[in-house]
Amino acid sequence: MNSQTAALEIQNPTGTGRPRLEVRRVTRTWASMSPGGRTDVVLQDVSLSVGAGEFVAVLGPSGCGKSTLLNVIAGLQVPDSGEVLLDGDPHAQRIGRVAHMHQRDLLLPWRTVIENARLGLELGGIPVAEADRRAREVADRFGLSKVADSYPWKLSGGMRQRVALLRATLPDRSVLLLDEPFGALDAITRADLQKWLAEVLNRSNRAVVLVTHDIEEALILADRVYVMAGPSGRIVDEVSVALPRPRPEGIATSELFVAQKRRLLAALAGQEGMER
Amino acid sequence: MRASETFTPQLPSNVAYQRAKTLAADWLPPTALAATAIGAWEAAVRVLSVPAWLLPPPSSVLAVTWNSFGLLMGHAGTTLLEIILGFTLATVCGVSLAAGIASSRLLERSIYPFVIASQTVPVITIAPLLLVWVGPEITSKVIVVAIISFFPITVNLVDGLRASDREMVDMFRTLGATKRQVFLKLQTPSALPYLFSGLKVAAVVSVIGAVIGEWVGAQGGLGWLMRVSAPQLQTARVFAAILVLSVLAMLLFMAVAGAEKWALRNYPRSNTSRR
Numbered sequence: 001m002n003s004q005t006a007a008l009e010i011q012n013p014t015g016t017g018r019p020r021l022e023v024r025r026v027t028r029t030w031a032s033m034s035p036g037g038r039t040d041v042v043l044q045d046v047s048l049s050v051g052a053g054e055f056v057a058v059l060g061p062s063g064c065g066k067s068t069l070l071n072v073i074a075g076l077q078v079p080d081s082g083e084v085l086l087d088g089d090p091h092a093q094r095i096g097r098v099a100h101m102h103q104r105d106l107l108l109p110w111r112t113v114i115e116n117a118r119l120g121l122e123l124g125g126i127p128v129a130e131a132d133r134r135a136r137e138v139a140d141r142f143g144l145s146k147v148a149d150s151y152p153w154k155l156s157g158g159m160r161q162r163v164a165l166l167r168a169t170l171p172d173r174s175v176l177l178l179d180e181p182f183g184a185l186d187a188i189t190r191a192d193l194q195k196w197l198a199e200v201l202n203r204s205n206r207a208v209v210l211v212t213h214d215i216e217e218a219l220i221l222a223d224r225v226y227v228m229a230g231p232s233g234r235i236v237d238e239v240s241v242a243l244p245r246p247r248p249e250g251i252a253t254s255e256l257f258v259a260q261k262r263r264l265l266a267a268l269a270g271q272e273g274m275e276r
Numbered sequence: 277m278r279a280s281e282t283f284t285p286q287l288p289s290n291v292a293y294q295r296a297k298t299l300a301a302d303w304l305p306p307t308a309l310a311a312t313a314i315g316a317w318e319a320a321v322r323v324l325s326v327p328a329w330l331l332p333p334p335s336s337v338l339a340v341t342w343n344s345f346g347l348l349m350g351h352a353g354t355t356l357l358e359i360i361l362g363f364t365l366a367t368v369c370g371v372s373l374a375a376g377i378a379s380s381r382l383l384e385r386s387i388y389p390f391v392i393a394s395q396t397v398p399v400i401t402i403a404p405l406l407l408v409w410v411g412p413e414i415t416s417k418v419i420v421v422a423i424i425s426f427f428p429i430t431v432n433l434v435d436g437l438r439a440s441d442r443e444m445v446d447m448f449r450t451l452g453a454t455k456r457q458v459f460l461k462l463q464t465p466s467a468l469p470y471l472f473s474g475l476k477v478a479a480v481v482s483v484i485g486a487v488i489g490e491w492v493g494a495q496g497g498l499g500w501l502m503r504v505s506a507p508q509l510q511t512a513r514v515f516a517a518i519l520v521l522s523v524l525a526m527l528l529f530m531a532v533a534g535a536e537k538w539a540l541r542n543y544p545r546s547n548t549s550r551r
Contacts, residue, residue: 074450096452106447109544110465120451123461153544171451 018088019049020207021073021175026082028068028233042068043079043233048226050207052174057210057222058235059264065233066211070177073209074100086175096124099173099206103180105160107152113163114139114148120171135170141200142166158189165197169204176201178210182217194220198246215264219257220247227267237267332512341516347501348520354497356524358414358486362421363528366478369422370429371471377430378437379459388434395427399485403492417489417497424485425478429471436470437463469543472536479532483525498524 028043042065050056060066071077073084075094086092099120107116114135121131139145142162152160161181169176181197182190198221201208212218218225219241227237241260243251251257314334320326321333328336341348373391376383399420406416440463448458490499498517505513 071446076446076449095449098450100447100450102443102447104443106441106444108444108462108465110468110542112542119461123448123451123453123457151542151544167451 019085020052020054020087021209022049022085022088023047023069023073024083024085024090026069026072026079026084028065028072028077028079041232043072046082046228046233046235048209048235048238050175050209052207053205054224055201055208055210055222057212057218057225058228059212059215059218059225059268060228061230061268062213064228064230066213066228067179068233069228070100070179070209070211073175074098074177097173097175099168099171099176101164101168101176101178101181103183105152105157105164107160107163107167109151109153112149112151113144113155116152116163117144117166117170119167124171135166138166138170143196156189157185158193161185161193162196165200174206176206176208178208180212181210183212183214190217197221202246215261215268216252218264219243219260220252225264227264229268229270236270237264239263239267329509329511332515336512337515337519340512341519344513344516348498348516351496351498351501351517352520352524354414354494355483355486355490355499355521358417358489358497359421359482359524359528361414362418362485363425363478363482365418365422366426366482367429367475370426370474370478371433373426374430374433374437377434378463379455391427391430394423399424399488400492403489406489407493412493412495417486417494420489421482421485424488425482428477428481429474432470432474432477433467436467439470440466469536469540472532472539475532476529476536479528480525483521483528487521 024047026043026046027041029039029041031039046065046069048056048058058066058069068077072079073094075084075098083090084094086094086097108119111119114132117139118128118131118135121134122128126134136145136148139148142165144159144162144166147155147159152163155163165181182193185193194217210218210221222241223245225239225241226235227239228234229236239260243256243260318333318335321331332340373387377388377391378384402423403416403420406419410416410419437459440458444462444466445458448462453461486497487499487502490497491503494500498521502514502517505511505517
């Protein structure tokens with residue numbers, strides 16, 4: 001298995017040497033709940049790579065294994081075969097080194113916005129006063145300074161996701177995983193937050209993996225899009241997004257955008273799916 | 277100032293009216309029910325000429341309570357001391373047990389069945405043994421209170437510590453949390469409402485525990501007073517002791533509920549037993 005992976009290694013498209021994050025031929029199965037003891041394949045031979053400062057989207061329908069992929073990358077689940085490399089190291093301890101943001105904000109209701117945001121720093125052993133100071137510094141850029149001492153259950157869904165992202169990004173991690181971060185929000189709030197997210201992450205040199213079922217979200221945010229098909233979780237296409245950065249106002253209705261959207265729709269429908 | 281006075285003269289009285297209305301809605305039904313029941317009791321005893329040693333009318337229970345107030349309060353003090361010591365012991369043991377059970381599979385398998393089994397043995401059968409083992413002083417009563425009230429604390433807290441959201445735990449792990457940190461910063465605070473549910477039940481049953489302990493053998497306390505008053509056919513005094521006990525139990529419950537309200541003041545309402 002390992003001797004084959006070298007031949008199939010994906011070149012880092014940004015060309016900055018070794019990719020930050022690399023997933024090599026990962027397969028993951030679940031023992032099926034249905035009688036018969038069959039196993040369900042959730043991820044099949046999934047490979048992808050993300051360079052430093054690159055934003056990659058994994059696009060696919062619900063239930064195609066996207067979240068499982070992120071859990072494997074985060075180190076929460078162990079793949080049946082294949083490997084995940086951090087800065088080229090397949091043995092790197094990934095738990096606690098990869099930032100992970102979920103669709104649910106998962107904010108602790110008994111902690112204020114700042115107390116929630118500083119959680120990762122606190123868990124990393126940074127003294128509370130210092131963690132607090134650093135969280136407050138960045139809260140301003142996240143548009144959270146006015147609600148810094150409010151409790152999360154008093155905030156709107158959009159604000160709560162900002163807090164969740166602040167918490168995920170405050171500890172310095174080279175990889176950020178976003179699991180449908182705006183999936184539970186209304187369309188208008190979602191569009192606002194997408195724009196804001198692009199700005200916030202613009203200057204960082206993190207490798208970002210966004211999982212989404214929203215084609216426009218993938219195109220607005222990502223440099224590259226992997227198309228994933230269910231139910232057995234395969235990558236069926238890879239598309240480089242040829243759109244200017246930062247994305248200009250009204251890009252979503254431009255001809256270029258629509259052409260790329262059409263390409264992705266076709267890939268999702270399986271028409272171009274077999275070409276790789 | 278003047279303008280606002282003429283502009284909103286209705287507002288303060290309206291707020292006061294609304295507040296009075298909610299207060300009335302809270303208190304009127306139980307008060308009315310109690311008044312009706314007590315009135316019916318008083319009337320029935322008088323009309324049917326029931327002898328006082330069989331069933332005294334509420335008026336004479338109140339009279340005895342008033343006349344022997346000092347005596348009642350003295351015994352209530354003894355009982356209260358037993359309850360407070362027993363309740364504290366139950367809280368310390370109950371919380372430690374729950375922490376152990378929730379964090380170790382081995383402890384859960386070995387101890388939890390016996391925690392449950394301990395409640396299948398009636399306390400009334402253990403109390404005389406305790407009397408033999410530790411004597412008629414306060415210790416035996418404190419132990420009976422602790423035995424009866426640690427159970428709701430342990431069971432509720434174990435449930436609370438286990439109720440942590442799977443995704444929350446994963447979120448903590450991806451932030452690099454150790455098992456100990458997950459326990460202290462996630463499981464413990466999310467179990468706090470459960471702990472208080474257990475403490476409220478424990479506060480009420482601790483009163484029962486103290487009375488049982490005193491009933492079996494004591495040198496004082498409201499349970500002992502009831503035990504010695506009944507054979508003397510001083511039935512009104514038994515009722516007076518019951519009255520004082522109920523008030524005691526309610527005060528204990530309210531004290532725990534007050535502590536709960538303070539401890540959970542920053543929790544969202546849906547997460548607690550508050551209305």
